[in-house]
Amino acid sequence: MDLADLKDQQKIIQHLEGQGLQNVIFTNCVKDKNIKQVIPAVTELVRSSYRYHRGENVELCIMVIGVPNVGKSSLINSLRRQHLRKGKATRVGGEPGVTRAVMSRIQVCERPLMFLLDTPGVLAPRIESVETGLKLALCGTVRDHLVGEETLADYLLYTLNRHQLFGYVQHYGLGGACDDVGSVLKHVAVRLGKTQKVKVLTGTGNVNVIQPNYTAAAHDFLRAFRSGLLGPVMLDRDVLQSAPP
Structure with missing residues (x-):
């Protein structure tokens, strides 16, 4: 814990x-x-x-x-x-x-x-909801690529903002809380140097464009969460809040 x-x-x-x-x-x-x-x-x-x-x-x-x-x-x-x-x-x-x-x-x-x-980990044969599955995936119970790093990063950002846990803002030097995962991952990619030059064909010729590596940024976002760098998090806080007193 x-x-x-x-x-x-x-x-x-x-x-x-x-x-x-x-x-x-x-x-x-x-x-x-x-x-x-x-x-x-x-x-x-x-x-x-x-x-x-x-x-x-x-x-x-x-x-x-x-x-x-x-x-x-x-x-x-x-x-x-x-x-x-x-x-x-x-x-x-x-x-x-x-x-x-x-x-x-x-x-x-x-x-x-x-x-x-010691035994291998076991999961229930059926997950009760998509959100429960995403919570389990955020905790690393399945390989990230099976769900998708960017999908997990999107749900993580949603959860952090929903519970007003803004440690990611300070950790990545953002200007403030943001609910657009594309903007957050773009900032993370640029900050970490996870970008690449690609040629884009336009009407006037080829243009070099800096393209963020969103997958690498999402991977780092998940790593920071799982390492505790974004602060302590309770993914099931909504379950506790809905429980009777």
Whole structure:
């Protein structure tokens, strides 16, 4: 949760509990925040559940599941740092598909003896709406080119402006907030030097025109968002606002 805006934690918990989810822990695997709460919570859940014919087995083996690129591998590495003082045991990356198979079990704690299994990300077989799909794509759950970098950049700009999150204005040195993604990407491309000269045939001959690379600009816009350079963002703020108090 290192990139999310968590001002409304209580609303988030209430919304999740309304969907039948319990034992929510907000963690930050970059700063190892609240990571130490995970092992005791998991241990209590396991010990309070039925474990058929496992009375003699003292070790715990837990499977980590979630959507692609949500931070499953980062969680495992963070737990190892906190409880074993050891480094990375599984690869991480800012794109989906880094973990391609269920990995060998990885020890994350000595007392209790606990192992975790890293798994490939999974998505629901059906996405409830186009906007939900765009939110998931913005979080990097699918490859950008499958949706289109410029399409994602357009939705990101719409979301930032809708929630009055204008960090992109300062980051890219814009004159002010703008809802025209073409103008924003053109400015970003020129600022980053992502332009090229092309010849345009006119009635008086060929003319060299500077053309922005909109795809490269969109890629940088998405990268800045996913790196936290545009500030913390909660993509589901509209969901929380529509929830009953």
